[in-house]
Amino acid sequence: MQTPYYLIDKSRLLPNMEKIAWLREHSGAKALLALKCFATWSVFDMMSEYMDGTTSSSLFEVKLGREKFPGETHAYSVAWSDHEIDEVLASSDKIIFNTVGQLSRFEEASRNHTRGLRVNPGVSTSGFDLADPARPFSRLGEHDPKNIEPVLDQISGFMFHNNCENADFDRFDAMLNSIEQRFGYLIRQMKWISLGGGIHFTGEGYPLDKLAERLKRFSEQNEVQVYLEPGEAAITKSTTLEVTVLDTLFNGKNLAIVDSSIEAHMLDLLIYRESARMEQSGDQEWMVCGKSCLAGDIFGEFKFPKALQAGDRISIQDAAGYTMVKKNWFNGVKMPAIAIRELDGTERLVRDFTYEDFSAALS
Ligand SMILES: Cc1ncc(COP(=O)(O)O)c(C=O)c1O
Ligand SMILES: NCCCCNCC[C@H](N)C(=O)O
Numbered sequence: 068m069q070t071p072y073y074l075i076d077k078s079r080l081l082p083n084m085e086k087i088a089w090l091r092e093h094s095g096a097k098a099l100l101a102l103k104c105f106a107t108w109s110v111f112d113m114m115s116e117y118m119d120g121t122t123s124s125s126l127f128e129v130k131l132g133r134e135k136f137p138g139e140t141h142a143y144s145v146a147w148s149d150h151e152i153d154e155v156l157a158s159s160d161k162i163i164f165n166t167v168g169q170l171s172r173f174e175e176a177s178r179n180h181t182r183g184l185r186v187n188p189g190v191s192t193s194g195f196d197l198a199d200p201a202r203p204f205s206r207l208g209e210h211d212p213k214n215i216e217p218v219l220d221q222i223s224g225f226m227f228h229n230n231c232e233n234a235d236f237d238r239f240d241a242m243l244n245s246i247e248q249r250f251g252y253l254i255r256q257m258k259w260i261s262l263g264g265g266i267h268f269t270g271e272g273y274p275l276d277k278l279a280e281r282l283k284r285f286s287e288q289n290e291v292q293v294y295l296e297p298g299e300a301a302i303t304k305s306t307t308l309e310v311t312v313l314d315t316l317f318n319g320k321n322l323a324i325v326d327s328s329i330e331a332h333m334l335d336l337l338i339y340r341e342s343a344r345m346e347q348s349g350d351q352e353w354m355v356c357g358k359s360c361l362a363g364d365i366f367g368e369f370k371f372p373k374a375l376q377a378g379d380r381i382s383i384q385d386a387a388g389y390t391m392v393k394k395n396w397f398n399g400v401k402m403p404a405i406a407i408r409e410l411d412g413t414e415r416l417v418r419d420f421t422y423e424d425f426s427a428a429l430s
Contacts, residue, residue: 068416070311071327071403073386075110077410080305083269084117087301090268090275091119094282096293099141101264102128104298104388108135109407109417114301120160122261122296126151133158141261141294143185143226145206152176163226163261167209167218174221183224183259184209188246192238192265193231195339200229212253219256224291228263232299236274239266240281247285254289261294269300299388306387308332308403312379313358320368321353323375327383328357330364331397335389342367344384349373355381359398396425 087098097119108131120139121132129142142159146166152173155162163183164170170184187208193199200207207228209215227246233239243262247254254260268278286293310325329337336343343355349372357364366383375381394402402420409415 068309068406068414069404070309070380071325071332071401072309072406072416073107073306073391073403074309074382074406074408074414075107075306075387076408077110077113077305078408080110080113080302081410083301083303083305084114086269086275087297088117090279090282090295091117093276093279094293095286096262096282096295097139098295098297098301099139099261100132100136100301101296101298102132103392104264105302106131106392107387107405109405111136118301119294122294123159126155126158129155129158141296147173156180161224161259163224165206165208167214170218170221181224182222183226183261184215184218184222185226185228186210186215186250186253188227188229188242188249190242190245191229191231192233192235192242195231197338198231200231212250215253219253222257224257224259224261225250225254226261226263226296228261228265228296230263230265232267233265234267234270234273236277236281239278243281243285247289251289254291257289257291259292259294260285260289261296264296264298264300266295266297267300267303268297269303302387304385306385306390308383308386308390309406310381310383312375312377312381314377315375321351321374322356323353323379323381324356324358325366325381326358326401327403328359328361328364328397328400329366330357330359330361330395331400332357332394332403333366333383333386333390334393334395336366337363345369346382346384347371351375355383357400359400361397396428399425401425 099122103124115137121136122141123129132140143163161181185208191201310327314324343366351371355366405418
């Protein structure tokens with residue numbers, strides 16, 4: 068297969084799915100895939116055996132969820148437009164408004180729909196200002212219980228999303244306690260509560276049993292159906308970005324230029340100033356660089372067992388989350404194709420991109 072391509076390995080996706088299924092069974096919570104993180108629908112058939120549906124951040128994600136992922140479709144957006152609302156309602160099971168203002172604006176249009184409201188508890192686990200839903204002056208959800216009280220009869224659920232790559236169960240527990248303390252009297256008047264994404268419960272060593280017990284207790288004490296919206300947790304470590312070395316040079320360090328671009332194909336790493344991950348090790352230090360003209364288009368510095376040379380293949384690890392959904396046509400660099408490794412080890416190409424796709428994205 069011609070590089071670059073994202074390779075989704077079902078045998079690496081499966082353990083995440085099995086943990087999600089275990090958690091559902093032992094907590095009673097439902098799990099919705101957050102399409103903003105991962106929307107590669109060729110593996111939705113498999114994922115839908117372990118998950119209950121999808122949640123979204125736009126009309127197009129709502130439509131994709133309804134069309135490609137069996138189960139429930141939750142529609143959330145920071146703000147819906149007038150021209151979108153009918154289609155959003157037609158393609159979803161629940162609509163979650165970000166503010167009381169949006170709920171009021173679309174009150175009549177959505178009257179026969181199951182409706183919820185995003186609530187911002189003012190606490191989060193994000194170490195990144197950019198991704199912190201509880202940052203000062205955050206627009207993400209209603210903050211004040213007093214503003215929510217007047218619209219309680221119009222909604223049947225809340226969505227809280229305040230975790231971010233949170234691998235610490237005790238921190239999750241403490242934040243849920245604080246949510247219950249501040250918003251408990253409102254939560255108990257609802258039928259369902261989504262606790263959002265950002266809980267790293269499929270990670271190595273995460274105390275899944277404690278999470279299941281906590282979610283079950285939350286659900287029983289408040290008499291609500293709990294939803295989780297895993298993005299990263301659903302697909303973590305399932306995918307690699309397969310690239311080839313095109314050139315090498317020495318400029319005080321060993322540099323290898325590959326047929327991909329961090330700016331175009333793994334943008335989140337650049338945004339959050341994180342390094343890509345490799346699996347191999349050795350005593351040869353190399354900086355792996357992208358082929359766009361951006362000076363800082365660098366995947367990171369890694370150790371290899373031997374010196375790299377043109378033609379070498381490299382697998383960049385953990386390349387599923389916020390990658391394929393964010394890839395772009397910067398520099399006209401060819402987008403990586405998408406391939407799937409089936410459980411029996413066979414690989415198949417499910418999407419390739421051509422010059423025509425590049426040209427069609429512009430006019
Ligand atoms: C409302 C909501 N739900 C779920 C997610 C998924 O988060 P993660 O990929 O960290 O699990 C996000 C991330 O932006 C979100 O904003
Ligand atoms: N790896 C660096 C942080 C990534 C942030 N995750 C994506 C966004 C997140 N789900 C959010 O904005 O809440």
